Amino acid sequence: MHTAIVTGGTKGIGYAVAAAILDTGGRVMITGRTEAGVAAAVDRLARQIDRKAGDSSRVAGRAVDVRDRAEVDAMVAAAVAEFGSVNTLINNAGVGVFADVEQTSDDDWARVIDTNLTGVFYCTRAAIPALRAAKGAWIINIASLAGRNYFAGAAAYCASKAGLVAFSEAVMLEVRNDDIRVSVVMPGSVATEFSGPGATTKDDSWKLTAEDIAQTVVDLLRHPGRSLPSKVEIRPARTK
Numbered sequence: 263m264h265t266a267i268v269t270g271g272t273k274g275i276g277y278a279v280a281a282a283i284l285d286t287g288g289r290v291m292i293t294g295r296t297e298a299g300v301a302a303a304v305d306r307l308a309r310q311i312d313r314k315a316g317d318s319s320r321v322a323g324r325a326v327d328v329r330d331r332a333e334v335d336a337m338v339a340a341a342v343a344e345f346g347s348v349n350t351l352i353n354n355a356g357v358g359v360f361a362d363v364e365q366t367s368d369d370d371w372a373r374v375i376d377t378n379l380t381g382v383f384y385c386t387r388a389a390i391p392a393l394r395a396a397k398g399a400w401i402i403n404i405a406s407l408a409g410r411n412y413f414a415g416a417a418a419y420c421a422s423k424a425g426l427v428a429f430s431e432a433v434m435l436e437v438r439n440d441d442i443r444v445s446v447v448m449p450g451s452v453a454t455e456f457s458g459p460g461a462t463t464k465d466d467s468w469k470l471t472a473e474d475i476a477q478t479v480v481d482l483l484r485h486p487g488r489s490l491p492s493k494v495e496i497r498p499a500r501t502k
């Protein structure tokens with residue numbers, strides 16, 4: 263059974279990943295920045311489980327800003343206390359700032375790097391002892407194709423995701439013999455509100471869905487212990 267932490271599980275890809283892990287019979291702690299956002303998402307997930315006659319106590323939530331090391335450390339301790347162990351960490355929380363470098367403020371730069379890269383470092387470092395103790399553990403990092411296919415007007419975002427791909431591969435090599443598998447998922451365009459509210463009102467029918475990424479994550483978690491797909495690129499089948 264997966265006992266998972268999913269960072270940024272209040273909406274979008276993280277929410278879909280949490281729902282998919284719950285569907286496998288696992289237990290999930292989701293996080294987000296606000297108590298209200300986390301409580302609303304936990305409530306929706308619990309009702310979803312209830313409809314399928316499951317045990318809604320399998321889902322928990324905690325307001326955690328991944329940029330805050332103390333909050334992250336407390337989150338891991340709380341998840342271990344709640345589930346008895348944590349064997350799966352999904353580093354999904356992320357933000358995008360899409361602006362030319364000249365128009366990128368110090369705050370915007372820091373928000374992107376601190377969330378998308380330093381936040382993953384904090385969560386990974388905090389979770390490794392619990393993951394090592396759990397045996398057969400996973401860390402799955404949600405990066406982006408922007409971490410390989412760079413584009414103008416997104417220097418901070420591309421840098422954060424390229425850094426995350428490098429971080430993921432280095433950590434994979436570091437902990438693979440501790441029975442912790444690390445994989446980085448690099449999605450192309452996904453129909454979520456990532457680019458701001460209203461972003462999903464455009465014709466998004468050609469894009470991937472959050473559920474497509476959740477499927478990828480659950481497929482990874484199903485791999486037999488001997489195999490490790492350490493990097494997955496997933497893109498819409500068509501461009502429009």
Ligand SMILES: NC(=O)c1ccc[n+]([C@@H]2O[C@H](COP(=O)([O-])OP(=O)(O)OC[C@H]3O[C@@H](n4cnc5c(N)ncnc54)[C@H](OP(=O)(O)O)[C@@H]3O)[C@@H](O)[C@H]2O)c1
Nearest residue numbers: 270272273274275294295299327328355356406452454456
């Ligand atoms: N959408 C795409 O096209 C796309 C493509 C490739 C990769 N990705 C990546 O996929 C991940 C999820 O994106 P999404 O599209 O699902 O975006 P989203 O709908 O905006 O969701 C982002 C999630 O991250 C959480 N979050 C943001 N900053 C946080 C922080 N400092 N601490 C804790 N949680 C934080 C948000 O929670 P609250 O708002 O409740 O705090 C929310 O749950 C991101 O890493 C993104 O870079 C997205």
